[in-house]
Amino acid sequence: MKLTPEQIETIEYYILSWDIKNKDFYEEILDHFISAVEERMVKENESFDYAFPEVTHVFADHIIKPAWFLETFSGLKALELEFQKAAHKMAFKVLMKDALRHLKNGFGLIWLLLALALYVTFFFFSTYVAQAACGLINIVFLMFSPISLKGLKRGYRHLRIKVFRTEASLSLEELKQVKLIPTKFNSFGHVLFLLGFVLSIVNFVNVFDFEISKETIQVGILAYLFLIIPISWTAYKLESKKA
């Protein structure tokens, strides 16, 4: 027996009420709930109103405490936390493997040469030209990277809802858009975005001749050119592939 759209909506609201954020997990659990409720309704001849609460019970007794200083989580939230732990571990492995693969191909070589040229320019020729070039790369990267654009759009949606509306007034689709994060790599994207942002500020501050030691700039530029950009770029490629 197939569930009606209204019955599926009831299940979706229930899952979201557990403060579920990961879209992959949400979709997997939603499919589980629908399959289980449909089967109960057919095999046990139960109504939706009876079968659905029965299915919710099977998840209820799952409890985890992620760390001694954190609170205890139960039910679907506990399962989601375990899912995220495994997903992040996997995403990190895939990201590193892919970053290494990109470094070996033509793009990686061109990037390394460009990075090396900028680095040499900075320390042996014109600091300002190299800083301006790095700054330009930062702006292009931060503004046009789909990871950051996604982040900005998400931030805007959150702000709009925080300022103008409450969660209770949202439709199911709006609630899903606001709550669910669709990607596995975006956590890395956010961290790298933040690092890139900090480094770009360091760059610009130095253009205007503020006192920052040359060593700090050196470490920043090294990390930025040789690590952050290639890895962020790989994360972006993986995101696009997934989308």
Next chain:
Amino acid sequence: MTQMQKHVKGSLSAIVLKLLYDNGRMYGYEITQKVKELTKDDITITEGALYPILHKLEAEDILTPETERVDGRIRKYYKITPKGNAVAKDRIAELKAFAENLNLILNPKLGSA
């Protein structure tokens, strides 16, 4: 948690791998139902135990997901990766040996015959 579930807990990943090894690809709910069906409802795998195992095996590159749209929603199937094949064979063999040894303890006459 029932006593039977406690017995099963340590062997859960091997049970999941055995089912996937025999059936090719399966989704979470299907695995829980298959175990119930094969053991005539004696063993039930709780969802709270199954999904962390599936996700852990996926993170270890032993399982790989395949998503498909079914009745308008996304269904995630799991199947064993080429790398996971050897691991699955090992774990199934270990589980089998464990069951046989358990049987020898429970039925000492079988060993002496």
